Amino acid sequence: MSSFVLKRSRNNISLHKFDLKIRLLTRLFSSFSEPHLHNSPIPTHNKSVSASDSAFLAKKNNCFSSYFHGNWKMPCGSNFARFLSSQAAVEASTSDGLTVEGIIANNWVIYDENESDWKSHAAAIAQSIHLIKKRLRWRKLIPRLEILSEQLNKADLWDDPARAGKISREHGSIMVKMKEVNAFEQELFEHIDMIKLAREENDAELESESLQALLTLRRNIKEKELEALLAGEHDSCSCFIEVQAGAGGTESMDWASMVMQMYVKWAEGRGFGVTVVDEMPGELAGIKRATIKVDGEYAFGYAKAEVGSHRLVRISPFDSNKRRHTSFASVAVIPILGDGFSHFQINESDLRIERFRAGGAGGQHVNTTESAVRITHIPTGITASCQNERSQHQNKASAMAVLQSRLDQLEMERQAQINAEHTQSLTDINFGSQIRSYVLHPYRMVKDHRTDYEVSDPDSVLQGDLDGFILSYLSASLDKNEDEDP
Incomplete structure (x- = not known):
């Protein structure tokens, strides 16, 4: 009997957390009614949107997609390369517009890992993401990926197998690097949003779990800092x-x-x-x-x-x-x-x-x-x-x-x-x-x-x-x- 009650209690907790995530998503969608969009054309399949509105919508889509990554269908092949380029070009953010650069600009104090301060963890993660991008020469990766994608789409590519293999390896390597960094950003913003929502809802358990997830991310991304030092063509040999x-x-x-x-x-x-x-x-x-x-x-x-x-x-x-x-x-x-x-x-x-x-x-x-x-x-x-x-x-x-x-x-x-x-x-x-x-x-x-x-x-x-x-x-x-x- 006690095991049945425990199982039912766990199910109730899971439903409660899911309900909080739904509320967060509702808040994201409600942001489309923000004042700066009132005079903008409503995006439809037959109408275009302005550049500023496109950037705003892209940011919202970034945040939205992170909560449904299990069912989120990502583009494939060269379409995925273009998707990554567009994701990197538009700076990802939290639901209220906080970005990696914004976190760094806030100069939040970074304490030791044993301090339960979500801003400290977020600042450390943001610093690591910024350092990884610098080491990977992020701004050069985006146009390079587009060039390689165009070359991979050429019909005569495999007439020279050695050259084709080299292009394919470089293309795959860049895609993996960009996907990893984008995933770190999305995870960071997801946890920040969940902590803010948990505080509004007085959900101490969800706040504690999100804080622990930030700490885990902080530790994992430190390893990626080191890997970013070894980004040369033959470094893995x-x-x-x-x-x-x-x-x-x-x-x-x-x-x-x-x-x-x-x-x-x-x-x-x-x-x-x-x-x-x-x-x-x-x-x-x-x-x-x-x-x-x-x-x-x-x-x-x-x-x-x-x-x-x-x-x-x-x-x-x-x-x-x-x-x-x-x-x-x-x-x-x-x-x-x-x-x-x-x-x-x-x-x-x-x-x-x-x-x-x-x-x-x-x-x-x-x-x-x-x-x-x-x-x-x-x-x-x-x-x-x-x-x-x-x-x-x-x-x-x-x-x-x-x-x-x-x-x-x-x-x-x-x-x-x-x-x-x-x-x-x-x-x-x-x-x-x-x-x-x-x-x-x-x-x-x-x-x-x-x-x-x-x-x-x-x-x-x-x-x-x-x-x-x-x-x-x-x-x-x-x-x-x-x-x-x-």
């Missing part, structure tokens, strides 16, 4: 990280080994898969060079921030006089393009394959047979080698994967040099322009010279705590184009 010792003999080789271990720990800490592809040990200590494969979503997007020369200052453990030494190691990061991307075409006749005996500390078998493989692409002179697998066949496959990625990167750089917009972003890796300094003596500090971000605990950095440096660099890179963004 896995990658190879290559470390090479600079001039300085054993000292630099030991430093190169420390840098490689730093990236292994960083990658493992983020849950990425790590595989050592190639490693050439130094004569006394450390490594001359090494390559690891980092498998995981957005591995390249994060790791690309580490490209450049890394400088170490310390008291040398290899100097009997305990003098201070400066060492360098260079880092390169290469994306591993998936099947959806166009690859550099490799002809077998352009390859020179050499087999040699693996070096380093191996088992009974690895150092006694010529299982290691080095592949040279003769036209470019680019080489790749692998000696860590158990068989010659496996080493050859791994070396080919590295060679393919290096040639893919070479082709991307060539295309970037053709495009003047990207030329300035290309930098050479050299030992005269270090991106970061790791100082262990006479003081302790790690400083990134590109962003001035620094920490006073180099031990934690060398143990893989790199996220602060990476996120600081990615944010600064986007801020350079702040004047172009909304």
Whole structure:
């Protein structure tokens, strides 16, 4: 009997909440009788409306559609692209006209998440939406989507499958981004409207639920802020990280080994898969060079921030006089393009394959047979080698994967040099322009010279705590184009 009463009580609560939503919708429709519409022509299928009235109606439709998203029929294909463009062009708002920019202009104080203040949550969400739009270069996405939609509608598009695939992927990527941001805006305004209505109706339960929903949205959208930093074409790919010792003999080789271990720990800490592809040990200590494969979503997007020369200052453990030494190691990061991307075409006749005996500390078998493989692409002179697998066949496959990625990167750089917009972003890796300094003596500090971000605990950095440096660099890179963004 008690379960029956409880079930009936829950049904009554659900009906009450539905009734409140109906009242809110009624209020939205009643706003069509606002004074500024009295002298406007009534929109019909046979009559047109003014531009200002169209914008007003679009705003109301935005808010209305958010309450019936389950049954709301969205346009498809190119019609949907045009729909998204129109949605983005008309700023969404609450039922009383409050927009994201309006929330930001109100300068509502943003408290910690544990504070039950809906204005604080709304302000934090609005700031995040604004930041995401800036990072995505929102104003450029809208016309770009329209151009891609027109290209997709051309009858001869698939005469060139490679070009068609690239256009289709870019179109789909932009649509996903815009849909997500629009959904965040709609959800924000829905919860604000429900909180206001719940207060008018003295419904404490509905107000509490809407406040909790705002808090959940605030937390979720913070993750999207980070994803917006990784909006590059290849950012979602896995990658190879290559470390090479600079001039300085054993000292630099030991430093190169420390840098490689730093990236292994960083990658493992983020849950990425790590595989050592190639490693050439130094004569006394450390490594001359090494390559690891980092498998995981957005591995390249994060790791690309580490490209450049890394400088170490310390008291040398290899100097009997305990003098201070400066060492360098260079880092390169290469994306591993998936099947959806166009690859550099490799002809077998352009390859020179050499087999040699693996070096380093191996088992009974690895150092006694010529299982290691080095592949040279003769036209470019680019080489790749692998000696860590158990068989010659496996080493050859791994070396080919590295060679393919290096040639893919070479082709991307060539295309970037053709495009003047990207030329300035290309930098050479050299030992005269270090991106970061790791100082262990006479003081302790790690400083990134590109962003001035620094920490006073180099031990934690060398143990893989790199996220602060990476996120600081990615944010600064986007801020350079702040004047172009909304």
